[in-house]
Amino acid sequence: MNEEPVAKPASEPATKAEVAIPLNEVVISLYEAQDKIYPRSVSGFFTKWRWVMIWLTQIFFYGVPWLEWGHRQALLFDLEAKRFYIFNLVLYPQDLIYLTAILIISALSLFLFTAIAGRLWCGYTCPQTVYTEIFLWIERKIEGDRAVRMKLDASTMSSKKLARKTLKHFVWIVFALITGFTFVGYFTPIRELSKELFSLSLGPWEIFWVCFYGFATYGNAGFMREQVCKYMCPYARFQSAMFDDDTLIVTYDEERGEPRGGRSRKAEVNTKELGSCIDCSLCVQVCPTGIDIRKGLQYECIGCGACADVCDTVMDKMGYERGLVKYSTQHAITNKWTHKQMVQRILRPRVLIYASILGLIIVALMTSLWLRTHFRVDVVRDRGVMARLSDDGKLENVYRLQIMNGTESVQHYKLSASGINDLEIESEAVSDGEESEHENHDNTIMVNPAESRWLIVDLKIPDGSLESGSHKIEFKIEDVESKEIVTEKSVFLVPR
Ligand code: SF4
Ligand code: SF4
Incomplete structure (x- = not known):
């Protein structure tokens, strides 16, 4: 049986709910109060x-x-x-x-x-x-x-x-x-x-x-x-x-x-x-x-x-x-x-x-x-340092490499780069954002168990040996102990 809702006298203020519900609509609650089980x-x-x-x-x-x-x-x-x-x-x-x-x-x-x-x-x-x-x-x-x-x-x-x-x-x-x-x-x-x-x-x-x-x-x-x-x-x-x-x-x-x-x-x-x-x-x-x-x-x-x-x-x-x-x-x-x-x-x-x-x-x-592989490598071109001429007159690009040791033992990783003739590589280990002593000899870095290290890597070529533009290069990182190899692609920039 549908009962007509009774309208209140104008003097009696309506509640929020009463204002919101049209008179001819039925309200179904989405939540039903239930007895405790x-x-x-x-x-x-x-x-x-x-x-x-x-x-x-x-x-x-x-x-x-x-x-x-x-x-x-x-x-x-x-x-x-x-x-x-x-x-x-x-x-x-x-x-x-x-x-x-x-x-x-x-x-x-x-x-x-x-x-x-x-x-x-x-x-x-x-x-x-x-x-x-x-x-x-x-x-x-x-x-x-x-x-x-x-x-x-x-x-x-x-x-x-x-x-x-x-x-x-x-x-x-x-x-x-x-x-x-x-x-x-x-x-x-x-x-x-x-x-x-x-x-x-x-x-x-x-x-x-x-x-x-x-x-x-x-x-x-x-x-x-x-x-x-x-x-x-x-x-x-x-x-x-x-x-x-x-x-x-x-x-x-x-x-x-x-x-x-x-x-x-x-x-x-x-x-x-x-x-x-x-x-x-x-x-x-x-x-x-x-x-x-x-x-x-x-x-x-x-x-x-x-x-x-x-x-x-x-x-x-x-x-x-x-x-x-x-x-x-x-x-x-x-x-x-x-x-x-x-x-x-x-x-x-x-x-x-x-x-x-x-x-x-x-x-x-x-x-x-x-x-x-039991280690991972991330390569980032250092955007703060564009291609520049080094003191020895060579054209230099700078990169940041992160090497993550996924093993439970100390590992050594050897770094090299290829893709361009006469490419020279120099690397320097960084610890917690601060440059540390040159622990890496012959571009080899030690990383503690389950830890990661950052490297700043300089790649150099003789100035004028390449035309201007972006040239593909490849980093090769080898785990000295396990001989596993990871390669990462990047580019070398030569300005006009
Ligand atoms: S006989 Fe079995 S199915 Fe029937 S009410 Fe009892 S417990 Fe439930
Ligand atoms: S199986 Fe468990 S949840 Fe399903 S009806 Fe039986 S007692 Fe209830």
Whole structure:
């Protein structure tokens, strides 16, 4: 029924919203206030696997920054020094292509995995799910399971309630700060960070990032929870494009379950003309996103399998066959396929295309890493010094070369140039913008492990030996120890 909006008397000021909304339009809110979800604890096959994944991901996350590789942290993204250390790899900003390739591989792996197994990533390994599960576990240990927590939240404030809430938030905050500290340890050597922490000498930026990441963990896992998956995660929105009827999803077997209805444990399904679903609502109570899987596939479902676990428990108690709620595919459910038939559909065109592209990129990355030289060179013409005549009457061009040693040992690099007859080369090492002593003899420079050095290079030719204009030249830099060679092209300018 459409009610005509009642206009206010002219003397009564209209609110902002009333002014903005035309009288004949219906307002639909983009945000719907929702009741808090109190997921009930659950046990079973998939819950065990979820905890296995939680342990594995957390051991990895908290453990890896403490691993040493030689005399440094094994995995360190040193933004200040513009170097990424990934075990025996040292990457410079010039190696951004490798990081891009790693990101593309991650994205394609997610596409492939989603096409095969649906949202298993969300349910088992996504940091949002993992931390929500950990925070929920802490909450259950301190406040109790679903019913007790609901009762506690509904009760008026008392010393008992205050003590439990305070303890819960204290443990959450400590855990969140440890998480923030570990996260920062991927960007600043974690052992130095620990020393600074215990000597209370952490820098302001380090404090900021520990608190920022800790606060994000506390907020997302303690309060936002399923709201992040429902409203903030882009993956939830576009994953349906990767789904097809052979993608593994958590499904309710409607044909078997309906008509649902309560009954005594011993009642025969057939005599009451009921399906296997006893309408206990436990599948809804355990769901971390608060949905009812019996309504079909919904974008809020993160594929955690909690509803399948609890429903199997119910089926066991009732003496019915398990699997009323289970991982299956739309095709398998519709066509009543066997498990074998379902598995055979894994290798379908979409999966093969994703897998082929992924395989090609991985092979290309590996080959590129294998063939990659262990040092990099950047050549810059010194724009501050144009071509000029030197004291000895020769025509001179000046260049700046940066040599980056990507190995873990001291290396020596020999520099030469070619492309023009009678080309002479002189080089001088520069350190931190200041010219240092002539450490380079015979145009050979020493560079410390995983460090870079700048060189000022003078190229000279006899004056008048070349016509005016730009002439192509090539720098050749040879690693004296490994004999690897890098060449860089540039130009030599002869003024009119
Ligand atoms: S847990 Fe199983 S039996 Fe209970 S309501 Fe859900 S689907 Fe039905
Ligand atoms: S519907 Fe089931 S699988 Fe989906 S999120 Fe809820 S409990 Fe997890």
